[in-house]
Amino acid sequence: MDKFYHSVRLDQELCKGCINCIKRCPTQAIRVRNGKALINAKFCIDCGECIRVCPHHAKLAVYDKMDMMKSYRYTVALPAPSLYGQFNNLDDVNIVLNALQMMGFDDVFEVSAAAELVSEATREYLATHEDNLPIISTACPSVVRLIRVRFPNLISHLLPLNPPVEVAALLAAQSAMEKTGYKREEIGIFFISPCPSKVTYVKSPLGTEKSQVDHVLAIKDIYPQLLSRMNAVGEEREDLAISGKIGVSWGRSGGEASGLFTDNYLAADGIENVIRVLEDLEDQKFATLKFVELNACNGGCVGGVLTVENPYVAEVKLKRLRKYMPVARSHMDMQENADKLVSWTTTVQYEPVFSLGDNLMESFARLGQVERLCKRLPGLDCGSCGAPTCKALAEDIVRGQASEKDCVYYLRDSLHKLSEEVSALADDMHVGDKEELQMLRILKEYIQRISNEMSMLDSQEDEGEK
Amino acid sequence: MNDAIVLKYQISPDDFTRAGEASSDVKGKLKQLGISPEAVRKVAIAMYEGEINMVIHANGGEIVVEITPAEIKMVLADVGPGIPDVEKAMKAGYSTAPDEVRNLGFGAGMGLPNMKKYTDDMKIETTIGVGTTITMLVKL
Incomplete structure (x- = not known):
């Protein structure tokens, strides 16, 4: 018998990868990975809340005909x-x-x-x-x-x-x-x-x-x-x-x-x-x-x-x-x-599925990492990474199931850094003939465009905050 | 890698809707550590009692929780009125909570006794007019 059998499932075809279910799941059991919702069998309690909230009817209940x-x-x-x-x-x-x-x-x-x-x-x-x-x-x-x-x-x-x-x-x-x-x-x-x-x-x-x-x-x-x-x-x-x-x-x-x-x-x-x-x-x-x-x-x-x-x-x-x-x-x-x-004939056993690690020392180290990660993540709980909250993403990261790059804000910052580095690199390049000079000019132009578009993203967000 | 995990919480005064948030957060984190349910229970109950006390009696304050693989230390510090008679306050059923607080279901006089009961060590430092610092320890 499967201890974590589930009657609430996902229809891959219908799932659009939106954040409705991940935000509403009471045990934070759902993540969006590769554009599709994924239900963690250990966390899910089959309450059916995701079936209720999915606008695409991609969550379904298994029962008999x-x-x-x-x-x-x-x-x-x-x-x-x-x-x-x-x-x-x-x-x-x-x-x-x-x-x-x-x-x-x-x-x-x-x-x-x-x-x-x-x-x-x-x-x-x-x-x-x-x-x-x-x-x-x-x-x-x-x-x-x-x-x-x-x-x-x-x-x-x-x-x-x-x-x-x-x-x-x-x-x-x-x-x-x-x-x-x-x-x-x-x-x-x-x-x-x-x-x-x-x-x-x-x-x-x-x-x-x-x-x-x-x-x-x-x-x-x-x-x-x-x-x-x-x-x-x-x-x-x-x-x-x-x-x-x-x-x-x-x-x-x-x-x-x-x-x-x-x-x-x-x-x-x-x-x-x-x-x-x-x-x-x-x-x-x-x-x-x-x-x-x-x-x-x-x-x-x-x-x-x-x-x-x-x-x-x-x-x-x-x-x-x-x-x-x-x-x-x-x-x-x-x-x-x-x-x-x-009367019951068997007892119910505690299943510590939310433990961060397999033993106390591992969990302890991971909890410390989660705390540090939470301070770095933006704390907007936007769901874009596929996890319902920044804290949930941090937990996924320490469990090895996600990376900091899944955070769009983290990604944007690292793109900024990347473009600055490329730009600096281009400045330092030694150029020989005319053709190379032309290529360098185009390269710099592209870098400039990427930077500008990222700046636009930044300013949109500033307006949003206001 | 295994330095203590330090969690800090500001407790706002007179806000009963938020009272318990800090202890609830700590409880959630302890469950993620996979420590014994009994230890989680002790910390949750003791810290909740302390948190409520800070809301009722002490104009809020700060709670610092230090978690190591060996023990959980909770330091509840306030700049409230202080406890005039600690011995009396430790007695089950003794309370100085005002009526409006009792009407909310608090102030049964079980706060400090429960904090002592559910922890392995408890220390009260209090000065009238200056404040109270309670340090509680739960061993893992």
Whole structure:
């Protein structure tokens, strides 16, 4: 299994080499090299921010196609709670669930039902771990990955429970095998996901050895097909819904925490906000909090890059849908071995990917070099070198991945010096015949022109500064 | 090659939005060094407390951080009012922070005690009306 598997990738053809993604990447994982964006696999947490900001649609999410359904004898769809927030005037989730069956899935299992089990298990965990508060949610794979590479001191605070999608997959696979008598490999478990981060989770999960989700489909792919079938679902529909308010609330920021029956929680969404909260948590600024819910996307899962509806509109729709639902419909005691399904089976290890060197002495020497380089670089963070900031360029230089010449300002200064040197050289040249004199005149003329154009660049910048 | 890395930060007075910038910067650099997460945590907490103290009590000042492969030394120097009773100030829960600062969630009287708790050595030099210099050491 690839520790640094990624579902967020680059389309080389479409990339223009602009600086939008490098400036917005929250972990500074992207560089432009040779005119194309390059994602550093160790720094990237698959949050999907670059997909959002790329004006050329050169960043893409890897997920499965719907025709994968044909490879199985029996298929189960696991709709994410955020899916319910995508539709206008939806007042019964059964319409969505029945439409999924009409699309060809043999069965459906709501992720929101599994979420209710995770909520119960979390309440239990909080009650028995009061010495280790606050506990940090692990439902968002990008957040767990971020903590893994950047916040080693917070790893022990991670909630060691499977995310709802995993619990749903375990339960759905179990029940499908019982129902049909088919072997596990004949059954396809399909998660309908709001984000690529869940694809990463499925391919390379943290907290469990192997995910029981077989394929991940994008909400945006399913959406048009689902819409047409939803219109065909009549009043006589099958009751497939097995979750209530608590489960469905997980689709938006604050939903997970609200199912814990405590006011003493914090819920932050949007990756930049998440990072700020984690920084403060690390400095022990919230010692009295019980629970911290973090979602990489604005608004929570409804803000995922594979959704279609505006996250804040989707949130309103979810709220409306939940209004007349029972509090919860799925409980731990309804499942055998529920504890085993919910708990993590592996731990998360710190990956110090941001270290400057391989050992302390090397890192130490390199940090000193970075400090010195930062003083020399212009500090404009223009991005022209392909790195998001001058400091990031300095770090790349000491890691041997870039050179000072990548800085256009540095390059301009060295061109100045170069032309002065050539000019001095030309002055000192001994000239014999007339032809050589003529050539020297032309050479000097060119040098003069280069100098003038560089001076123009300088003065443009002076004006810009004013 | 391995001279100490020296980082200098000016701390502006009464600016709570910027308080913590210096300690956050140091924390980021220490993580790049790959030193133990526990040491990073100690430095971050101790320095943040000190930085906040300078903002609340001392009209700002200067923090100088010296990093060597063996230890991290933080010198927090201010030209504030000085600490009249160091022993009292070191007691957990004792605070002279004004109400408006406490309303912001600061001033719990845990600053100096936490700085001592999270460092391997702490020295306070203070003169009334002249200022305070606190030197903290975290060994690597």
